Amino acid sequence: MTGEPWPDLAILWEDDRYLAIDKPNGLFVHRSNLDARERIAALQAVRRLAGGRVHAVHRLDRGTSGVLLFARDREAARALSEQFVARTVQKTYLALVRGHPPEQGELDYPLVPSEGAEPVAAVTAWRTLANGALAVPVGRYDQAWCALVALFPHTGRRHQLRRHLSHLRHPIIGDTSYGDGRNNRAFREALDVQRLMLYARRIAFTHPFNNDHIVIDMNPDATLDHVCAHFGWPAPSDDVLADSAR
Incomplete structure (x- = not known):
């Protein structure tokens, strides 16, 4: 896609509906007009890593590193996004x-x-x-x-x-x-x-599809x-x- 190297992303946790990465400092979650030189964002990198489409369910500032959650489909994204809106995600x-x-x-x-x-x-x-x-x-x-x-x-x-x-x-x-x-x-x-x-x-949350209590820690x-x-x-x-x- 670009001549830039893909970021080396660590998967912290995953199942068939979600995955969480350890987002490095300096990486946007989505492509941004704030820096036109940045052609690669976490969303594109995780899609490449996961081998398919994923959806970001929350955001981190570019300068913040740590746990960043993605959903593997729209239903999963909507279900977990509702928990963020309800403020039940810790x-x-x-x-x-x-x-x-x-x-x-x-x-x-x-x-x-x-x-x-x-x-x-x-x-x-x-x-x-x-x-x-x-x-x-x-x-x-x-x-x-x-x-x-x-x-x-x-x-x-x-x-x-x-x-x-x-x-x-x-x-x-x-x-x-x-x-x-x-x-x-x-x-x-x-x-x-x-x-x-x-x-x-x-990040800690209740899995929307099996009610497991999920706790994900960064490195x-x-x-x-x-x-x-x-x-x-x-x-x-x-x-x-x-x-x-x-």
């Missing part, structure tokens, strides 16, 4: 953020989806998993405080997690739209963080592993990845 994200947030909390802060539109409801819960400090001066501070947080979006607005964390004054490291350029630079130079540090870590990438090793943070356990508010 989504857990991991993010590296600026500062030391409170141990846990929930932000109910409406977001404007587009210029001129009315604000829509947006709710995000979080749990702080670990705190750290990078020994690099940033602005008037002698070090860059940071934290690893688990995020539980109860709604699915565009850029919701990035905008909510920015509103909380704990923007995601590597976020060039809503983040802090000085902190981004500090982590880029000290730990080679070249990406948005936001990961779709887990941590080298950047997240490197950051956690630098600060001595252990891998998050299953209990902290579950949204206690759901």
Whole structure:
């Protein structure tokens, strides 16, 4: 189709109706006018991988990596999309953020989806998993405080997690739209963080056709592993990845 190499995609889980991949950072879910140079998107790559037509049932930002679900037919897509609309799908994200947030909390802060539109409801819960400090001066501070947080979006607005964390004054490291350029630079130079540090870590849902409880986890990438090793943070356990508010 193009001269570009196809992305190397890992299938995390699949059956005869669905499959989930570990979407890499930098890959659009659909082809986008945001970058005309990008000719390959996850949808086309998964169709090639699956050997047939598939349908994306939700989206991830280009900069976000992690669990991305596809349906193998329209009936399956419609059935699972209804669960996303009903907000019964449990989504857990991991993010590296600026500062030391409170141990846990929930932000109910409406977001404007587009210029001129009315604000829509947006709710995000979080749990702080670990705190750290990078020994690099940033602005008037002698070090860059940071934290690893688990995020539980109860709604699915565009850029919701990035905008909510920015509103909380704990923007995601590597976020060039809503983040802090000085902190981004500090982590880029000290730990080679070249990406948005936001990961779709887990998705859990009830299978529409057999009622099985499906839990799908992503594989941590080298950047997240490197950051956690630098600060001595252990891998998050299953209990902290579950949204206690759901």
